[in-house]
Every structure is written in structure tokens, then in C-alpha cells.
Amino acid sequence: xxxxxxxxxxxxxxxxxxxxxxxxxxxxxxxxxxxxxxxxxxxxxxxxxxxxxxxxxxxxxxxxxxxxxxxxxxxxxxxxxxxxxxxxxxxxxxxxxxxxxxxxxxxxxxxxxxxxxxxxxxxxxxxxxxxxxxxxxxxxxxxxxxxxxxxxxxxxxxxxxxxxxxxxxxxxxxxxxxxxxxxxxxxxxxxxxxxxxxxxxxxxxxxxxxxxxxxxxxxxxxxxxxxxxxxxxxxxxxxxxxxxxxxxxxxxxxxxxxxxxxxxxxxxxxxxxxxxxxxxxxxxxxxxxxxxxxxxxxxxxxxxxxxxxxxx
Amino acid sequence: xxxxxxxxxxxxxxxxxxxxxxxxxxxxxxxxxxxxxxxxxxxxxxxxxxxxxxxxxxxxxxxxxxxxxxxxxxxxxxxxxxxxxxxxxxx
Numbered sequence: 001x002x003x004x005x006x007x008x009x010x011x012x013x014x015x016x017x018x019x020x021x022x023x024x025x026x027x028x029x030x031x032x033x034x035x036x037x038x039x040x041x042x043x044x045x046x047x048x049x050x051x052x053x054x055x056x057x058x059x060x061x062x063x064x065x066x067x068x069x070x071x072x073x074x075x076x077x078x079x080x081x082x083x084x085x086x087x088x089x090x091x092x093x094x095x096x097x098x099x100x101x102x103x104x105x106x107x108x109x110x111x112x113x114x115x116x117x118x119x120x121x122x123x124x125x126x127x128x129x130x131x132x133x134x135x136x137x138x139x140x141x142x143x144x145x146x147x148x149x150x151x152x153x154x155x156x157x158x159x160x161x162x163x164x165x166x167x168x169x170x171x172x173x174x175x176x177x178x179x180x181x182x183x184x185x186x187x188x189x190x191x192x193x194x195x196x197x198x199x200x201x202x203x204x205x206x207x208x209x210x211x212x213x214x215x216x217x218x219x220x221x222x223x224x225x226x227x228x229x230x231x232x233x234x235x236x237x238x239x240x241x242x243x244x245x246x247x248x249x250x251x252x253x254x255x256x257x258x259x260x261x262x263x264x265x266x267x268x269x270x271x272x273x274x275x276x277x278x279x280x281x282x283x284x285x286x287x288x289x290x291x292x293x294x295x296x297x298x299x300x301x302x303x304x305x306x307x308x309x310x311x312x
Numbered sequence: 313x314x315x316x317x318x319x320x321x322x323x324x325x326x327x328x329x330x331x332x333x334x335x336x337x338x339x340x341x342x343x344x345x346x347x348x349x350x351x352x353x354x355x356x357x358x359x360x361x362x363x364x365x366x367x368x369x370x371x372x373x374x375x376x377x378x379x380x381x382x383x384x385x386x387x388x389x390x391x392x393x394x395x396x397x398x399x400x401x402x403x
Contacts, residue, residue, distance in 0.1 A: 239373050
């Protein structure tokens with residue numbers, strides 16, 4: 001198999017694009033897809049300060065790498081969840097990348113350790129407050145990334161969600177006819193109210209396999225192991241189904257998700273409605289001032305319960 | 313050839329010569345969800361692998377916590393707080 005562009009030996013075939021690329025041309029393809037995503041969704045410009053949410057996985061580290069190489073001002077935040085050796089390993093991967101790659105671009109890595117604030121790791125914390133671990137994890141990560149983005153005055157927060165993530169989430173929403181969530185499935189969410197950072201997903205045009213290939217080819221040392229808390233998740237099942245369809249009919253995932261985005265973009269008032277809806281229901285948390293629909297946000301409630309337990 | 317697999321991590325022996333796509337098919341693995349790595353390089357599906365080769369078949373799917381959070385939130389309409397109503401995506 002030869003590279004579609006330069007005709008040298010290819011390292012990866014991309015059936016959905018009816019193409020194959022050598023390493024150099026593949027990197028060019030990846031950067032081009034990210035550039036198209038940023039431009040088409042008005043994500044950010046070269047002067048904007050970006051906060052990348054990194055986990056130690058392939059997608060977030062690849063995103064940080066790509067943005068830095070494209071000349072963007074991108075720092076990152078890692079949230080240490082305290083999941084035993086899994087967190088130790090992912091923390092080490094992030095630190096290694098920050099020192100070996102990001103530092104030479106003048107980028108900074110911020111760190112938040114759940115155990116330091118809550119007095120327990122995520123698993124223990126979830127048990128303490130009687131909530132599923134993944135749900136607790138989501139609340140903490142969303143809260144901390146938004147907090148750092150606002151406090152450190154970043155213009156936008158970027159996450160490593162890829163085409164597979166978005167297609168699987170869309171499939172889940174459609175299977176359950178959760179139409180009210182579709183408005184929030186775009187790759188660029190505005191800072192709808194004061195206290196919320198703008199959020200973007202610059203990798204939405206790239207598949208999970210393409211991002212793993214980018215990480216391998218560019219020697220990005222990421223954590224291959226899956227989070228032990230995620231085993232058996234519904235999203236993994238949706239992804240498996242979509243990948244079987246993709247293998248039989250290349251382009252299925254992009255047709256599904258990009259087609260959805262195209263339809264959404266034709267619904268004129270969507271962005272305004274979403275912002276208006278947020279403004280109507282959100283106000284500052286009485287404890288921390290981050291936007292919430294309740295008097296005290298779920299993060300502060302969670303921390304209050306954790307602290308009450310640790311002192312009892 | 314020696315084939316390294318993940319989840320759980322293990323090593324198996326497969327008889328060559330064999331094309332990458334046939335190796336994946338024999339192991340009932342979907343191309344779209346895996347990369348095949350020989351040494352430090354990726355190999356394409358049409359490449360031939362021989363008995364002397366050592367390869368890693370690396371799964372590329374992750375679907376971790378954030379995605380699951382959203383799936384759960386989607387099944388249960390939010391009652392308060394930013395955690396479900398706003399659910400900004402993280403990866």
C-alpha cells in the first residue's frame with residue numbers, strides 16, 4: 001500500500017477517505033483536519049489562550065501536541081483522580097509529555113489532585129456519597145476544568161473528544177430519543193453565562209484509530225490501559241457497534257455525526273436558544289459562584305458531604 | 313510470529329506468513345478498532361507478517377468515564393446543578 005499523496009510506502013490506510021498515507025503526509029492530514037475543525041466552528045484564534053483537558057490518554061495528549069505544533073497558545077490541566085496505579089501511570093505520562101514536548105513550546109501543565117481536596121480518591125469518594133464512580137468523576141472534572149479556565153482567564157477550554165466519541169454519544173441519544181440533549185452535541189459550545197468557559201472539541205473530524213496512529217507515529221507515550229472504572233460502559237458498546245458498521249461501510253461514523261451537525265446548523269436559532277435557556281435557569285452557586293440551577297452546585301454539595309464524613 | 317494483545321495483556325503465537333488483515337480476522341478483531349505495530353512502526357492491512365516477526369495489536373477504543381457520565385445523564389433528566397444540565401464534554 002503506497003501513500004496517496006507522495007507514493008512512498010504507506011503506514012496507514014484510511015478507507016473512509018479512500019486514501020493511505022506515509023508518516024509525513026498522515027501528520028499533514030491530521031493537522032489539516034484539526035485546522036478545518038477550528039475554522040469551520042469558529043473555535044479560537046492564534047492569540048487566544050487555550051486550556052487543554054489532558055488525561056494521559058491518546059486523544060488529549062495528541063490534541064495538546066497538535067495545537068502546540070500548529071502554533072497555538074495551549075496549556076493543559078490534569079486532574080489526578082486517585083484511581084490507584086491507573087492514575088499513577090496516567091499522571092506520569094502527562095508529566096513526561098509536559099516536560100519532553102510541551103515545555104519546549106513554553107506551555108504550562110496545571111494539576112489538580114482530588115485526594116488533596118476531598119481527602120479520598122474518586123472511588124472512595126463515590127462510595128461515600130452513594131453515587132456511581134463515573135458520575136462523580138464527570139462532576140469533578142467538569143468543575144475543575146471550568147474553574148481553572150475561569151480563574152486563569154483562558155479564552156477557551158479544549159477537550160480531546162473525537163469522531164467516535166461524538167458518533168457514539170449521538171447514537172446513545174438517538175436510541176433513547178433524548179432530543180433535548182442534541183443541542184449540546186456540537187463541537188463548539190459558547191460561554192453561555194458568566195462563570196462558564198467556552199468549550200470546543202477540535203478533534204471531532206478525526207477517528208479514534210487515526211488519533212491512536214498519530215500518537216504512535218509521533219512517539220507520544222500515552223496510557224493504553226482503559227480506565228478500570230469504565231469497563232462495560234454503554235459508550236464502549238455503542239463504539240463497538242459503530243466500528244463494525246464502519247469496517248463494512250467506511251464513512252458510516254462521519255456520515256452519521258457530520259450529517260447531524262449539518263442538520264443542526266440549518267436550525268437557525270439553536271445557539272441563541274441554548275444560551276437563552278442557560279441564562280434563564282442558571283445563577284451563581286451560593287458557595288463557589290460557579291453557575292448552577294440549584295442554590296448550591298452539585299460539586300460543592302459533594303465536597304461538603306465528603307468533608308462532613310472525614311471529620312465525623 | 314509472536315503477537316502481543318491487550319485487555320488483558322498477553323502474548324500468543326500465530327503461524328505465518330500471514331497478511332495483517334488476515335491476522336486480525338483470525339483473531340476476530342475489527343480493523344477500525346485496532347492498530348498493528350511492528351517494532352516502532354505501524355503496518356498496513358496488506359502487509360505480510362512472517363514467523364520471525366513480533367507484533368503488537370493495540371486496541372484504540374477508549375470510552376471512559378466522561379462518556380459514561382453523559383450516557384447516564386441522558387437517561388435521567390437533570391433536576392439540578394451544572395453536572396447534568398450543562399455537561400460540557402471532557403476527554
